Amino acid sequence: MTSWTSGYVAELEYSQGVYREMAPALLRLNLLLKQADASALTGQPPSTPLRYAELGCGHGLTATMIAASHPGAEVHATDFNPAHVAGARKLAAQANLKNIQFYEHSFAEFLSADLPMFDVVALHGVYSWISEENRALIRDFLYARLKPGGVCYISYNVLPGWAPAMPMRKLMIELGEGNKAQPMATRIDDALDFIGQMQKTNAGYFKANPLAATRLEGMAKHSRNYLAHEYMNRDWNIFYHSDVARELSQAKLTFAASAHTGDHVDIVNLTVDQQQLLATLTDPAVRETVRDFCVNQQFRRDIFAKGLLRLSSQEQGVALSATRFALTVPRSSLALKAAFPVGEVNLQAEVYEPVADALAEKPKSIAEMLAVEPLKAMGYQKLLQALVILTSSGQAAPALEDKAAREAKPHCDRLNAALIERARTAADIAYLVSPVIGSGVQVDRFSQLMLLGRKQGQKDLAGFVWSVLSAQNQRILKDGKTLETPEENLAELKTREADFTAKTLPLLAYLGIA
Known part of the structure; x- marks a missing residue:
């Protein structure tokens, strides 16, 4: 039997993240900004639930938060890593979410599964990390399972922005292959250390590509889980936008809009000369590709539509x-x-x-x-x-509308309760879900523990957090230095409690979280 990983890194789990661009409300906004019909984001016809699928969902945190904040939706998410799926199912069960289902499926298995037609299919980063065979399966899924009028969110690594770092990634793979006896994290550390030594020898690659040194410095600060999935997969593809548009056209998809909201304001992205140059191009795929050269894009977040309908200016304005x-x-x-x-x-x-x-x-x-x-x-x-x-x-x-936010709140409350309880022993999920915006909001572990303390009626939140940390022999890291004494840790927590009470707590209440 061939390896179930198909060359994809499975030794280290992917990092726990929430990708806000996948939220229905933000997808809708970005479509409207390009005069694209966004009715798929409300479920069509209106009496039917929004049906949402995520391919390669990792730990499933984004999908879980979409399910909690859209209780009338049906969410289906798949990942071939059983550890990811087991953890995602456990969290959904703790929050008693009935409208989400996780599958431990390959793309081929998911394509043949008994599934509904979807209004939204989303995949974050996955397209860059898989083989041509699996990309074809994704296109088959979109062809077979995305409704006419439905939308696909897809993000991927893109040229020309990745060009300076591509040789460095290749070297990391080769160095890792020669060090297979070691755990993946060690292989990454050893590869980064070797490339750092090479840089110090004034290697011509770094002289010709000064941005590579900046990339190397940034890589050293990333979690090894992230680096394993971003750099160490066997299949690793960097696209031009026109390549992706051409491939997705096989599934009857048309580029509709960028899912990165800032891309819709030309004056903060392009010079006047660049805007004038782009205006001379009529082919959308070529225009987006040239735009990527103007901004030196390295990661795109795109929305494609299956049957793209444009709104009139009046419909867009309304x-x-x-x-x-x-x-x-x-x-x-x-x-x-x-x-x-x-x-x-x-x-x-x-x-x-x-x-x-x-x-x-x-x-x-x-x-x-x-x-x-x-x-x-x-x-x-x-x-x-x-x-x-x-x-x-x-x-x-x-x-979201007030009525939708009110209906979502009890579901979000249950998920947030599970997450803040998890914060007792783990710092891997730095998000809570807001029923107001229908997506996750970054909330660090200290704030989550203070929410837990408030829920338990604790008066001294700093003291409560310190009791949790000290019982696990944990200390606060401040400005790169570990605070060793109880007095130092409590003083820092008192400062954080004051900021939590004055700023964080009112914001979390405003967003329907606290």
């Missing part, structure tokens, strides 16, 4: 005006700088402060915000651009 937004950072922590391909962008306080003020009390639609000053005077286009920029920078997100 749909966007009804879209609600919520802050995802404390109002007092609003950042007026953001990084984009053109460089660091200063956000105008006279625009962004009033927008944040309007959302600070509760989520609002664009129409609601435009009904009052000073946003009324700002106008639709400027307000929409500000909300898109805030969403792109992680400071806002499209929000």
Whole structure:
């Protein structure tokens, strides 16, 4: 029997992450920004549930949070790693989620399984890490199981941004192959150490590719679980967007929109000359590929549609005006700088402060915000651009309707209860799910433990967290230094408790988490 891994790294589990671009509300927003029909995100016809599939779901955390925050949906997720599937099923059972099913299937097995037709099929990163045979199976699945009008979220490594690092990845594979007796994490450490030594010899590769040194430095800071899956798979493919568009056309899919919200604002991505150059191109695949050269793209998040329908400008305006937004950072922590391909962008306080003020009390639609000053005077286009920029920078997100958020809250509460209880002994999941935005929100272990303490009626949250950490002989790492004494750890936790009480807790309450 051939190896069930098919050359994919299985020795180290994939890292626990939540990929916000996969959330239905954000998919819908990105489609609308390109005048693409987004009705698939509500289930079609409206009386039927949204049916959502994820291929190569890893630990399934994103799919689980989508299921919890969309209790009327049906979510199906598959991963061939039994450890991933076992953990995902356990978490879903702890949260008593009845609307999600996990499968320990290969893509071939999932294709032949008894499944419904789907409104959404999502795969994060997987397309870059599998063989041509498995990519063909994914295309067969999309052809057979994605509804007409349905959408596919797909993210993948892309050229030209990956070009400087491709030789380094190849060297890591070769070094690892010669060190197979060692565990994967050791092989990665040894490979990074050797490449670092090579850099110090002033190797010509690093002189010709100065960005490679920056990439190497960043790799050393990543978890070995992430590096194993990103760099050490047997099959590893870097695409141009036009290649992916051509392959997915075999499944009757058409590129609809970028799933990265910031991509929809040209002025923060492209110079005027670059915008004018792109305007001369009529082929969408070629235009997106040339755009990748302009911004030196290395990772794309795309939405493809099976039967792409375009909205009229009036239909787009009505749909966007009804879209609600919520802050995802404390109002007092609003950042007026953001990084984009053109460089660091200063956000105008006279625009962004009033927008944040309007959302600070509760989520609002664009129409609601435009009904009052000073946003009324700002106008639709400027307000929409500000909300898109805030969403792109992680400071806002499209929000669900109040009724949907209320219906989702008990399901999200059960999942969050399981996650904060898990934080007693593990720090691997730094997310909780919000019924307000229908997605995960980053919440570190300390904050999760403080939520657990509040739930238990603890008055001294810092003391409670320290009791959990000290019982496991754990200490806080601050500025690269381990705090050794109980006094040092308690003092740091007191500082974090004050910040939690003043900023984090009100935000979590606003997002329906606390």
